[in-house]
Amino acid sequence: MPPSSDAAARVGVLTPSGMLGAGFTPESIERGLTLGPDVIAIDGGSTDSGPYYLGAGLAKTTAAAVRRDLRILLKAAATARIPLIVGSCGTSGTDSGVDWVAEIAEGVMAEEGLDLKVARIYSEQDPGFLKEQLSAGRIRPLPPHGPLQPETLESCTHIVGMMGHEPIAEAIRDGAQVILAGRATDTALAAAVPLMLGMPAGPTWHAAKIVECGGQATTDPRLGGVFATIDHDGFVIEPLDPTNICTPISVAAHMLYETANPYRMREPAGTLDVSDATYTAVDERRVRVEGSRFETAEQHTIKLEGARVTGYETVSFTGIRDPRITAGIETWASYLRTVLTDRIQQTLGLSDDDYGLDIRLYGHNAILGDIDPDATPPREVGVMLLVNASTQNAATAIAKVANPLMLHLPLPDMAYLPSFAFATSPAEMERGAAYEFVLNHAVDVDSPAGMFRTHHSREVSHV
Known part of the structure; x- marks a missing residue:
C-alpha cells in the first residue's frame, strides 16, 4: 500500500x-x-x-x-x-x-x-539527447574533469543519470x-x-x-x-x-x-x-x-556517469622470493620493463605507443606506491604484469613475450638464473575489454x- x-x-x-x-x-x-x-x-x-x-x-x-x-x-x-x-x-x-x-x-x-x-x-541516457543539452550549455564538468566534448558522449558504451x-x-x-x-x-x-x-x-x-x-x-x-x-x-x-x-x-x-x-x-x-x-x-x-x-x-541537476572501452587486457602474476632480487626489487622491476620493451619491439614490431604496461609489486609498494613508509626489503613479492592493447590477441602476445622474463630474469649483476613461480597455468589470463570512467558532469534540468x-x-x- x-x-x-x-x-x-x-x-x-x-x-x-x-x-x-x-x-x-x-x-x-x-x-x-x-x-x-x-x-x-x-x-x-x-x-x-x-x-x-x-x-x-x-x-x-x-x-x-x-x-x-x-x-x-x-x-x-x-x-x-x-x-x-x-x-x-x-x-x-x-x-x-x-x-x-x-x-x-x-x-x-x-x-x-x-x-x-x-x-x-x-x-540510461541517449547520447544524442545529451549532445543537445551540451550544445545548449546545460552540461558542466565536476572537478577534476574539464569541458565535455561531443565525441566523449559518443564513445561511451553506457551512460546513466543519477x-x-x-x-x-x-x-x-x-x-x-x-x-x-x-x-x-x-x-x-x-x-x-x-x-x-x-x-x-x-x-x-x-x-x-x-x-x-x-x-x-x-x-x-x-x-x-x-x-x-x-x-x-x-x-x-x-x-x-x-x-x-x-x-x-x-x-x-x-x-x-x-x-x-x-x-x-x-x-x-x-x-x-x-x-x-x-x-x-x-x-x-x-x-x-x-x-x-x-x-x-x-x-x-542530474549527475552523469559514463564509461568507454580503453583496450583489452591480459594479466600475468608471478611470485619472487629470491633475497637478492627482493632486496633490489625496484631495480629489478625497472630492468624488467626495459628488457621487455626491447623484446616487444624486436619480436612483435610494436612501439611503446601501441600498448600499455603496468608492473605492480605486491608485498612491496603496490598499494601506497612511493609514499609507503616501510622501506625495509620485503621477504617475498608478487609481481603483476597488466598489459593493455588495442586487441586481445596483441595484449596476450605481449604477455607471452614477458613470460620467460617473469620466470627467470636476473638482476644485471647476478651470475645465475633465479626461478620465480607463476600463480596460474597458463600464466597469461585474458581479462577482455577494459573500461574507464569518462563522465563526471552535471546536467541542468x-x-x-x-x-x-x-x-x-x-x-x-x-x-
Whole structure:
C-alpha cells in the first residue's frame, strides 16, 4: 500500500545492509519490522568497484545472492504492506541491470505467491539527447574533469543519470509497491518516503546518509543493517541486531565516508548541511541527531556517469622470493620493463605507443606506491604484469613475450638464473575489454524526473 500523503508524526526507514546481495539475517529483518517501518530501502550498486560494470552493463553480484536477499525483503514488504525500494540495480544502474533485478524479483514473487505492483525506473541516457543539452550549455564538468566534448558522449558504451528521490516518489504515488531504480543517489532511496510523508528535508537527508551503508554507522558493521526513525525535529538511528551499538561517534563519523566535505553533501535537489548537527546517545545503543539543514538549490541537476572501452587486457602474476632480487626489487622491476620493451619491439614490431604496461609489486609498494613508509626489503613479492592493447590477441602476445622474463630474469649483476613461480597455468589470463570512467558532469534540468523513464508491471491508478 502506498504511503499516505498526510503528514506523519514519524517515519521509519529499514535498511537491511549496504548493498543488495551482500547478505543479512532473516532475524534482523524480523526485528526491523517490529520497529514499525514505513519503507524498506536498500542500495543495489556502486561505482566503488570501478568502471567495468557500467561499461559492460553487468552486475558484480551473483544472481543467487540477489535472489536470496530479495526473497526475504519482498516477503517482509508484503507482510508490512510497505514499499520496497532498490536503487542502482545491477551495480551500475543500467537498463539491463534494472531488468535483471526485475526478472529475479518476478521469479521470487511467483514462487512465493506474492502479488505486488513493480515499477522499473530506467536511468540510461541517449547520447544524442545529451549532445543537445551540451550544445545548449546545460552540461558542466565536476572537478577534476574539464569541458565535455561531443565525441566523449559518443564513445561511451553506457551512460546513466543519477536520479534523486523524485522519480521514486512519483512511482510510489502511482501505486508501485516495489521500486527497482536505475542509477540513483544512495540517499534518495531512504529519503523518498519520509519526504512524501512530510518529514523535513534536513533530518531526512541526514538520516538517509547515515543509513545508506547499513551497519557502517555502527560499532560492528558485520552485524548488518540499521533503522532510522525520522520526526520533525531530528532522527534516531539504531542497529537491527540487538547486540550491535550506535554511538555518537560512529554515527557522526559516517559523514566522513565518501564525501568531499564532512559537513556538506550535494544532492540533485540541493545540499545537506550538518555543520550544526548534534549527536546524543539516547541509551546504550541508539543515537539521536538534531540540527541538520537542507539548502534547496536554485537549479536542479542530474549527475552523469559514463564509461568507454580503453583496450583489452591480459594479466600475468608471478611470485619472487629470491633475497637478492627482493632486496633490489625496484631495480629489478625497472630492468624488467626495459628488457621487455626491447623484446616487444624486436619480436612483435610494436612501439611503446601501441600498448600499455603496468608492473605492480605486491608485498612491496603496490598499494601506497612511493609514499609507503616501510622501506625495509620485503621477504617475498608478487609481481603483476597488466598489459593493455588495442586487441586481445596483441595484449596476450605481449604477455607471452614477458613470460620467460617473469620466470627467470636476473638482476644485471647476478651470475645465475633465479626461478620465480607463476600463480596460474597458463600464466597469461585474458581479462577482455577494459573500461574507464569518462563522465563526471552535471546536467541542468527543468524536471527532476524528466530524464528517467518508469515502467509499471501493470496498470495503476494515480493515488
